Amino acid sequence: MNTADFFNFLKPKNELENQGQEAENQPFIPDELWVKCPVCKSPVLSSDLGENNKVCPKCGYHFRIGARQRIELTVDKDSFREFDADMVSENIIDFPDYTRKLKNAKANSGENESVITGEAKIGGCETVIAVMNSQFMMGSMGTVTGEKITRAFEYATENKLPVVVFTVSGGARMQEGIMSLMQMAKTSGAVKRHSDAGLLYITVLTDPTTGGVTASFAMEGDIILSEPGALIAFAGPRVIEQTIRQKLPKGFQSAEFLLEKGFIDAVVNRNEMKDTLTKLLKLHSNKSVFGEGADE
Template identity: 65%
Template sequence: MNKVLFKKPKNELETSSRFKRKTNPAIPQELCRSCPSCKNMSFTSDLEKNFHICSKCGYHFRINARQRLSMICDSGTFIEHFKDNTSVNRLDFPGYTEKLEQATLFSHEKEGVVSGVCQINGMDVGIFVMESSFMMGSMGQVVGEKITQIFEYATEKHLPVIGFTVSGGARMQEGMLALMQMAKTSGGVKRHSDAGNLYIAVLTDPTTGGVTASFAMEADIILAEPEALIAFAGPRVIEQTIRQRLPKGFQRAEFLLEKGFIDGIIPRNLHKETLNKLLILHSVLKGGKTNGSI
């Protein structure tokens, strides 16, 4: 049988090179990044100059702990504490040891929080910054211990504490030992507060679960980045439980500010300036000396 007679005809769209779909070359993230909110492309170098904020829509990209410390601390003043504390798989949870190793390689950090002391415009403070790229900043025994220790150190030295939170909540691989950190960190915050010291928390996207239910919401002054998700249970969990759609913006920083759960929303480029003013006001009210002016 002549196969030519049954050959499927091709149209111009199939044969013409003019209509062939062109593949866009992949752009290295080191060079450009796309905004998840407005899809605007920005040079990474421009984002770094703009505090990793989209110049078009104001979206705040997630940044790591070291980047945030460089934005807040006076140059060369940060001294890391408790940096050798690392998690171990005490419960023999399947795959947890491998996850810890992968998280260390991915984040270049030993745990989900970096803590220490620094100066902000010449004023000494205790500081901790949670690391989202280490298992989404989940709170296990070591994270809880490091945060508690920085509050204890600050209490002993009469220092204010600045905390930047980003977390998916308690670390499930550590079970009850992780949940115990909620009470442990809260105790550290309480003793620090009873000694008359200031604690300022800056909640970033996302701050959820046991972190929200403990030290993140126990600060004297609670600030947040724009559009940050701040919740105990996330919106998807709530919707699946109550089988209803949540209102737009529910659990975002703006919603919490409207309801009185936080004290202010501060863009990232104004963090250091705002923290400086609050530290000066607190020092003046305590009758102390400051190295700065409002």
């Protein structure tokens, strides 16, 4: 390890200086041979980054990944069965330009909406899973997003299954007006019924999780995990800076900051997420995990 690398190693793993503020402009991994890590500035070989699940091997910065890749990293091979894949949004309040935006979002992401839901096995445990997708209108919550999540929870309640939700969202979808706001209440109702049935709900917050999603199902998990360095906010940093007219301190609204303030249970590295989820799911399963002789 040379001196520069050593200091990078010493640096806090997740600085928000290049994150958050311009969160929406952050790059996905381009098809280039080398990528510059936006946090430690080190050049990283694309193939190395890919092998490390898009976590910078030098500083641990978590690049954003799409929903399909997230599912692949999380669920047992070939165990995913998707729900409501064909459900599509309409321009319900006739909002200017929304129809075109939806079309572009579909074309750019290859998905029909900002969330993918389904059932799968994680470490052998049957679970319902919902994964939001930042590539679709910045993961904003429209009616179909809310409907898919609500249905996933209702299915889990009916079938007595745990739910794991990966969040990434710019918040409510302005183009659906009040209908978008109503999704916060709708999803919260479904989460509450699932909770009242004694079932486990784990949320995994990823970069960025903001607005109406933070103020509803993202913060309603029994256990709330986050990826390192994720921006987690009700109001985004720019909005706050405009309101209070001062710069925010470094690291404000990072996952580590929320951990310190008591709003999340643990910050978990992407490469350890599946094992962590498996452990939690097993600890909450009805089957004894403490070996023979333990009570059912």
